[in-house]
Amino acid sequence: METALTHTNHSLPRLGQPAPAFEAETTHGTLRLEDFHGSWLVLFSHPADFTPVCTTEFVAFAELAPELKKRGVELCGLSIDSTFSHIAWVRNIEQNFGVKIPFPVIADLNKEVAALYGMIMPGESKTETSRCLFVIDPNGILRAMIYYPLSTGRNTQEVLRLIDALQSTDKHGIATPANWKPGDKVIVPPPKTTEDAELRMKAGFETKDWYFSRKAV
Amino acid sequence: MACVNPGGELTESARHILAAMREPVPLSQVAERTGLPLYRIRSAMRELSEAGFAAESAAGWETTSSGRSALERVLTRV
Numbered sequence: 001m002e003t004a005l006t007h008t009n010h011s012l013p014r015l016g017q018p019a020p021a022f023e024a025e026t027t028h029g030t031l032r033l034e035d036f037h038g039s040w041l042v043l044f045s046h047p048a049d050f051t052p053v054c055t056t057e058f059v060a061f062a063e064l065a066p067e068l069k070k071r072g073v074e075l076c077g078l079s080i081d082s083t084f085s086h087i088a089w090v091r092n093i094e095q096n097f098g099v100k101i102p103f104p105v106i107a108d109l110n111k112e113v114a115a116l117y118g119m120i121m122p123g124e125s126k127t128e129t130s131r132c133l134f135v136i137d138p139n140g141i142l143r144a145m146i147y148y149p150l151s152t153g154r155n156t157q158e159v160l161r162l163i164d165a166l167q168s169t170d171k172h173g174i175a176t177p178a179n180w181k182p183g184d185k186v187i188v189p190p191p192k193t194t195e196d197a198e199l200r201m202k203a204g205f206e207t208k209d210w211y212f213s214r215k216a217v
Numbered sequence: 218m219a220c221v222n223p224g225g226e227l228t229e230s231a232r233h234i235l236a237a238m239r240e241p242v243p244l245s246q247v248a249e250r251t252g253l254p255l256y257r258i259r260s261a262m263r264e265l266s267e268a269g270f271a272a273e274s275a276a277g278w279e280t281t282s283s284g285r286s287a288l289e290r291v292l293t294r295v
Contacts, residue, residue, distance in 0.1 A: 029219045035256040
C-alpha cells in the first residue's frame with residue numbers, strides 16, 4: 001500500500017496545472033484551498049515550530065504580509081506540527097520578537113498536504129517538511145515553486161519580486177529578465193514566425209536582434 | 218475558524234460575521250464589513266451554515282433566526 005510518505009517521493013505538483021486541492025486544520029480554523037479562490041496564495045512549509053531558522057522566516061513573512069496584501073496575496077504556512085504547537089509558537093514569536101503572525105498555519109500532522117505538494121524530502125528528513133513555497137494564482141493554478149533545504153532560510157524579498165514578476169506577466173503579456181525588479185524594462189515575447197521576426201525589427205521596441213526585444217511597462 | 222467554541226458559544230469573529238449579515242449580502246461585503254479576509258469568511262460560512270446560524274439565498278448570505286437568537290444571547294450576557 002502506498003503511504004503518504006512514499007507518495008511524496010513520487011509526486012510533485014506541476015507548474016501551470018491546478019494546485020492540489022486540500023482541506024486542513026489551521027490556526028484560523030478548517031481551511032480549503034478553494035477558500036483562497038480569487039486571491040493569490042503563497043503556501044509555504046517550514047520544518048518545525050520552535051526552531052531558529054523557521055522563527056526568522058515567520059518574522060520575515062509576517063513583516064512582508066502588508067506588501068503582499070497590497071498585491072492581493074494571502075499567506076499560509078504549514079508544518080508537521082499540531083495546531084496547539086503552532087498556537088504556542090506564534091504566541092511565543094509575538095512575545096519574544098514583537099511580531100504578530102497574521103496568516104494561518106496548517107497543522108499537517110498526517111502529512112496529507114505535504115504529500116500532495118511534495119514537501120517532504122526524505123534525503124533531508126523523513127519527519128519534517130523542507131522549506132517549500134508555492135505561488136498559486138487567483139484561479140487556483142500553480143504558478144511558481146521554490147524549494148530550499150532545511151539549513152537555508154528563504155529570502156522574502158525574492159518572494160515579493162516573484163509575485164511582482166508574475167503579476168506583470170499577467171497584466172502586460174510580457175516576460176521578465178534576470179534580476180528584474182519593478183520599474184525595469186521587460187522582455188517582449190519573441191516572434192514565432194519569420195514574418196513576425198521581420199516585423200519585430202521595425203516594431204519600435206529596444207531590439208538587439210529579432211528574438212531579443214525589451215520595452216518599458 | 219471555529220465559530221462556536223467548545224462551550225457552545227459563538228466566538229468573537231462569529232459574532233462579528235453574524236452581525237454583518239442582518240440582511241442578505243455577498244461574502245465579499247461580509248469580509249469588508251468585518252475586516253476579515255475572504256478566505257476566513259468562506260470557512261466560517263461552512264461552520265455557521267452547518268450550525269444553522271447562516272444560510273445562503275439568491276440574494277446572498279444572511280443570519281438565520283437561530284443565528285440571531287444565538288447572537289442576542291451573547292449580547293444580553295455581555
